[in-house]
Amino acid sequence: MYPNSDLEMLMARYQQGDFTAATALVHRLSPQLHRFFVVQFASREDADDLLQETWLRIHEARHTYRAGEPVLPWFYAIARHIRVDHYRRASRTVAREQRLREAHEAAAAPAAESGGTPDLEALLASLPESQREVIEMLKVAGMSLEEVARATSSSVGSVKQKAHRAYERLRERLSGMGLGKGRTGELR
Amino acid sequence: MRDKEIDEILKQAAQAPHNVDPALLDRIGKSIGSSLRPVRPLPPAWELAGGLFLICAGVALAGAARAGFFGIQALSVLERAAIFPTLAILIWLGATTAAGEMIPGSRRRAAPSTLLAAGCLVLLVVFAGLFRDYRTEHFVSLGAPCLAAGLLHAIPAALAIWLVLRRGLAVNPAAAGLMVGALAGLAGVSMLELHCANLEAPHVMVWHTAVVPVSAAAGALLGWAARSRAGSGARQRQVR
Numbered sequence: 001m002y003p004n005s006d007l008e009m010l011m012a013r014y015q016q017g018d019f020t021a022a023t024a025l026v027h028r029l030s031p032q033l034h035r036f037f038v039v040q041f042a043s044r045e046d047a048d049d050l051l052q053e054t055w056l057r058i059h060e061a062r063h064t065y066r067a068g069e070p071v072l073p074w075f076y077a078i079a080r081h082i083r084v085d086h087y088r089r090a091s092r093t094v095a096r097e098q099r100l101r102e103a104h105e106a107a108a109a110p111a112a113e114s115g116g117t118p119d120l121e122a123l124l125a126s127l128p129e130s131q132r133e134v135i136e137m138l139k140v141a142g143m144s145l146e147e148v149a150r151a152t153s154s155s156v157g158s159v160k161q162k163a164h165r166a167y168e169r170l171r172e173r174l175s176g177m178g179l180g181k182g183r184t185g186e187l188r
Numbered sequence: 189m190r191d192k193e194i195d196e197i198l199k200q201a202a203q204a205p206h207n208v209d210p211a212l213l214d215r216i217g218k219s220i221g222s223s224l225r226p227v228r229p230l231p232p233a234w235e236l237a238g239g240l241f242l243i244c245a246g247v248a249l250a251g252a253a254r255a256g257f258f259g260i261q262a263l264s265v266l267e268r269a270a271i272f273p274t275l276a277i278l279i280w281l282g283a284t285t286a287a288g289e290m291i292p293g294s295r296r297r298a299a300p301s302t303l304l305a306a307g308c309l310v311l312l313v314v315f316a317g318l319f320r321d322y323r324t325e326h327f328v329s330l331g332a333p334c335l336a337a338g339l340l341h342a343i344p345a346a347l348a349i350w351l352v353l354r355r356g357l358a359v360n361p362a363a364a365g366l367m368v369g370a371l372a373g374l375a376g377v378s379m380l381e382l383h384c385a386n387l388e389a390p391h392v393m394v395w396h397t398a399v400v401p402v403s404a405a406a407g408a409l410l411g412w413a414a415r416s417r418a419g420s421g422a423r424q425r426q427v428r
Contacts, residue, residue, distance in 0.1 A: 016226050017225050017226040017227075019221050022217070022220050023217040023220075023221070026213055026216050026220065027217075030208050030212075030213055031206050032206070034206065035206040038206070048208075048209065048212055051208065051216070052212070052215075052216060052219075055216045055220065056219070057357070059219075059220050059223070061292065061356075061357035062227055063227035063228060063230060064229075064291050064292060064355070064356055064357050065229065065292075066229050066232070066291070067229065070293065072293075073292075073293030074292050074293035076293070077292035077293040077359050078292050078357070078359060080359070081292070081359035081360070119201060119204060120201040120204065123197070123198070123201050135198070139195070139199065139202055140202040146295075147293075149295075149296075150293045150295055151293055153296050153299075153359070153360060153363075154296070167191055167194055170194050170198075171194060174189055174193075174194065174197060175189055
């Protein structure tokens with residue numbers, strides 16, 4: 001995670017045509033954007049494609065970022081837009097969707113059975129899409145409620161409500177996995 | 189299990205490294221670098237909104253000037269004082285929202301569909317409060333031309349709005365289209381209020397107000413179609 005002011009400065013230089021700033025942004029933000037896609041049930045291969053598509057769109061729309069505005073919501077709003085488009089395309093192909101789900105369930109199972117902390121993707125797998133993206137932005141990208149609201153084109157109240165519901169589901173899931181009170185010391 | 193414990197588990201899970209193929213990052217970097225040049229950032233949102241406001245006002249005034257200012261002449265001072273400031277406020281709200289829809293990660297006061305519904309409701313309440321003539325003579329034959337005139341004026345307004353906003357990126361083209369359509373529809377309603385001298389409540393409430401949702405629906409449909417087309421186009425242009 002990087003300070004927002006640092007990213008804002010790189011973004012301003014990217015708008016001025018600075019290649020070093022552009023590649024720095026690509027290297028700094030790609031892992032978290034890639035993870036954003038993987039968490040949303042994309043296979044790694046699909047996440048690679050979505051990441052490329054996202055940077056293509058970011059590049060085309062870089063003039064729409066305005067200095068002084070929070071930078072992460074701007075990136076995530078575009079990434080989310082790409083993911084929603086991808087989801088719509090994928091949902092048209094039912095068999096493909098089924099394959100993705102099966103692949104993800106298979107990936108999630110061993111982590112859950114092992115008794116340790118499941119990986120993030122497996123942990124969030126039980127959440128509905130809208131709650132998953134909110135938790136990912138809040139806890140992985142480290143965005144504030146206001147920034148998540150901007151990225152998801154919703155209100156702060158709605159983000160809070162989704163996060164609250166997500167925590168309720170996670171509590172049930174983690175309790176079922178035996179990761180409750182008194183076991184946090186065992187977590188890796 | 190407490191929230192803090194869940195926080196801790198999420199924090200630990202998020203700390204696990206997530207690597208991206210360095211070759212992929214290099215490919216993205218090269219692809220960006222090949223077309224990298226300085227760009228001019230969009231103007232501030234208030235400036236865009238101001239431009240949209242002027243477009244709506246200009247279209248309404250130009251339309252009424254061409255067709256005649258019979259409507260405003262027929263209105264009392266109270267009616268003018270209630271209708272035109274209401275329209276101006278709604279246009280300003282629509283303009284700021286439409287400008288925001290074209291900038292990714294903008295703060296959103298309310299969803300465009302909510303604003304559309306609220307705007308139509310406000311217009312209906314204002315018209316219902318001001319006009320007491322509930323005759324419905326020649327309801328359709330007099331109303332349909334008003335709706336058509338309002339929509340005809342919404343078209344140039346929508347085109348001009350699109351010209352102002354075309355440099356933006358609508359992350360939700362259907363919502364952006366809905367807002368642009370609604371805003372253009374408000375320009376059409378403003379023209380009708382300046383021009384149409386028919387002050388029967390059912391006529392104004394139905395045929396004048398209808399310009400806004402019809403124009404918004406057309407805008408949303410165009411936005412949705414643009415999204416479908418852009419989606420398939422972007423897929424083809426993907427860097428490999």
